Amino acid sequence: MNQAVPPTVTKLIDAFSRLPGVGPKTASRLTYFLLRAPDELSASLAAALTDLKTKTIYCSLCMNITEQDPCPICSDSKRDHSIIAVVEEPLDVVAIERIGTFKGLYHVLHGAISPVDGIGPDDLRIRELVQRLKDSDVLEIIIATNPNMQGEATAMFIKQQIAKLGVKTTRLARGLPSGGDLEYVDSVTLLRALEGRDEM
Amino acid sequence: MNQAVPPTVTKLIDAFSRLPGVGPKTASRLTYFLLRAPDELSASLAAALTDLKTKTIYCSLCMNITEQDPCPICSDSKRDHSIIAVVEEPLDVVAIERIGTFKGLYHVLHGAISPVDGIGPDDLRIRELVQRLKDSDVLEIIIATNPNMQGEATAMFIKQQIAKLGVKTTRLARGLPSGGDLEYVDSVTLLRALEGRDEM
Numbered sequence: 001m002n003q004a005v006p007p008t009v010t011k012l013i014d015a016f017s018r019l020p021g022v023g024p025k026t027a028s029r030l031t032y033f034l035l036r037a038p039d040e041l042s043a044s045l046a047a048a049l050t051d052l053k054t055k056t057i058y059c060s061l062c063m064n065i066t067e068q069d070p071c072p073i074c075s076d077s078k079r080d081h082s083i084i085a086v087v088e089e090p091l092d093v094v095a096i097e098r099i100g101t102f103k104g105l106y107h108v109l110h111g112a113i114s115p116v117d118g119i120g121p122d123d124l125r126i127r128e129l130v131q132r133l134k135d136s137d138v139l140e141i142i143i144a145t146n147p148n149m150q151g152e153a154t155a156m157f158i159k160q161q162i163a164k165l166g167v168k169t170t171r172l173a174r175g176l177p178s179g180g181d182l183e184y185v186d187s188v189t190l191l192r193a194l195e196g197r198d199e200m
Numbered sequence: 201m202n203q204a205v206p207p208t209v210t211k212l213i214d215a216f217s218r219l220p221g222v223g224p225k226t227a228s229r230l231t232y233f234l235l236r237a238p239d240e241l242s243a244s245l246a247a248a249l250t251d252l253k254t255k256t257i258y259c260s261l262c263m264n265i266t267e268q269d270p271c272p273i274c275s276d277s278k279r280d281h282s283i284i285a286v287v288e289e290p291l292d293v294v295a296i297e298r299i300g301t302f303k304g305l306y307h308v309l310h311g312a313i314s315p316v317d318g319i320g321p322d323d324l325r326i327r328e329l330v331q332r333l334k335d336s337d338v339l340e341i342i343i344a345t346n347p348n349m350q351g352e353a354t355a356m357f358i359k360q361q362i363a364k365l366g367v368k369t370t371r372l373a374r375g376l377p378s379g380g381d382l383e384y385v386d387s388v389t390l391l392r393a394l395e396g397r398d399e400m
Contacts, residue, residue, distance in 0.1 A: 003276065004290070004297040004306075006267040008255045012248035018241060020233050021226065031252070032291050033220050035265055036310075039253050041218060046249040048212035049242045052234060055208045065206060065235055072203040090204075091232050097204040106204075110236075 009035070061132065063108040063125045065090045073105060080104045082139040086129060086158060088112050088146055096144065104142075107132065112150035113157055121157055129158065133165050140168040147174060209235070261332065263308040263325045265290050273305060280304045282339040286329065286358060288312050288346055296344065304342075307332065312350035313357055321357055329358065333365050340368040347374060 005013075009031055016027035034042045058064070059071035062084075066072070073079065073093075083104035087093055093106050109124040133141070143158060145151035159169055174192040176185060185193075205213075209231055216227035234242045258264070259271035262284075266272070273279060273293075283304030287293055293306050309324040333341070343358060345351035359369055374392040376385060385393075 003272040004264070004293045006256055006265060006271075008248070008251045008267060009265060012245075012252050015241075015245040015248040018245075019230050021229070026221065028291065028294070029221070030219050032289065034249070034252060035256065035290070041215075042249045042253055045212075045215040045218075046246040048208070048215040049234070049246040049249070051208045052212050052231070053239050053242055056206055056235065064204070065209060067206040067208060071206075076203065089232065090235070091228065093204045094228070 062106045063110065063128060064093055064106060065108075078103075082137060083142065084129075084132075084138055084140070085142045085144045087144050088151065088154070092144065104140075109145070109154065112145055112154040114150045114153075121161075124154070126158060126161060130161055130165075133162060133167055138167055140170060143169065143171045147172070262306045263310065263328060264293055264306060265308075278303075282337060283342065284329075284332075284338055284340070285342045285344045287344045288351065288354070292344065304340075309345070309354065312345055312354040314350045314353075321361075324354070326358060326361060330361055330365075333362055333367055338367055340370060343369065343371045347372070 012031045012034070013024065013027045016022050016030050017024055022030075034045075055067055056065050057067070057069060059066045059069055059074055061070045061074040064071050064073070068075075080103050084107050085096060085102060085104060086107045086109065087096070088109050088111060090108055093108060096102050096106075107125070107129050109126065109129075111119055111124050113119060113121055113124065132138070141158075141162065143155045145154045155171060162169060173196065174189070175196055176182070176189065176193045182190070212231045212234070213224065213227045216222050216230050217224050222230075234245075255267055256265050257267070257269060259266045259269055259274055261270045261274040264271050264273070268275075280303050284307050285296060285302060285304060286307045286309065287296070288309050288311060290308055293308060296302050296306075307325070307329050309326065309329075311319055311324050313319060313321055313324065332338075341358075341362065343355045345354045355371060362369065373396065374389070375396055376382070376389065376393045382390070
């Protein structure tokens with residue numbers, strides 16, 4: 001096999017294989033696709049990869065990834081600076097922004113508490129959140145961590161940490177997903193939906 | 201959504217999205233993974249992408265992708281230079297090399313005849329193959345194009361082109377795939393297996 005694959009090709013296959021969800025087969029398919037594709041395609045990918053790490057920083061307020069500090073969201077005077085949604089990852093900000101109705105600010109933790117993976121509160125941007133709440137006039141914190149064990153643990157920890165600050169703390173509603181089918185919903189979700197039932 | 205995603209991040213998501221089989225969701229997952237990953241990962245991917253196009257050339261004999269001309273396979277004196285397997289793509293060379301038993305040389309066509317896609321014989325490296333057969337003492341050509349319409353058309357065309365050269369021309373066997381189940385085999389494959397039945 002070595003004779004058939006030049007080292008540069010092997011090197012790119014190996015580099016692609018290190019990405020999540022990309023196995024050796026996909027990696028070599030991508031590599032041979034790029035070999036046939038116009039030079040511009042691999043050049044623009046290489047340039048974007050280089051820029052990614054050199055041009056991006058963390059916003060000093062919300063810890064989201066940005067090219068300017070504070071980030072466009074934190075420096076937008078038209079947004080509501082008295083409400084902060086606390087999320088685990090930058091992609092969660094993207095997901096909430098996609099709805100288009102939330103006009104507050106964010107705080108990105110960059111992970112969730114997970115003892116199994118050796119991730120404790122100090123590995124997250126929780127200290128920065130507490131400091132931010134002390135420094136500004138925030139009225140409500142929406143904890144929007146993931147609806148799983150790690151997300152719950154993180155939510156509980158944050159609630160304890162900010163309890164004495166007197167900031168209203170809410171949590172995203174749990175229940176049946178829209179468009180779902182009751183028959184196929186897992187029992188934990190169903191239990192939450194039952195417990196959190198609303199009066200009609 | 202624009203406020204939440206810096207331009208450099210969008211640029212990399214767009215670049216990833218142009219790869220085959222990579223949708224916008226996968227592209228943003230890869231991008232945000234790289235943002236969290238060590239710098240070395242995106243740097244090595246960028247370097248490999250740049251090298252891919254600057255360091256690789258086509259072997260002047262077999263047209264495979266290589267870093268040296270002739271390629272390691274064509275310049276290997278221990279291989280049998282009297283037999284050539286004709287394949288569509290460089291990845292097909294990798295597949296045959298993986299078996300480990302074929303010790304001949306290759307010829308990479310870089311595609312197959314496909315009128316629907318506007319690919320004719322002149323777009324492939326068929327002329328180079330004919331010239332190569334005239335220039336050297338090749339005894340057998342194994343046509344190893346894909347077992348589909350385009351591959352068949354290409355095989356037929358090549359057979360016609362080299363008919364007058366008096367080189368023995370063979371084709372990879374068609375039949376049941378190993379490990380398959382007769383019940384689930386498509387009828388074209390079953391027909392070929394029946395027609396090509398071997399005496400036990």
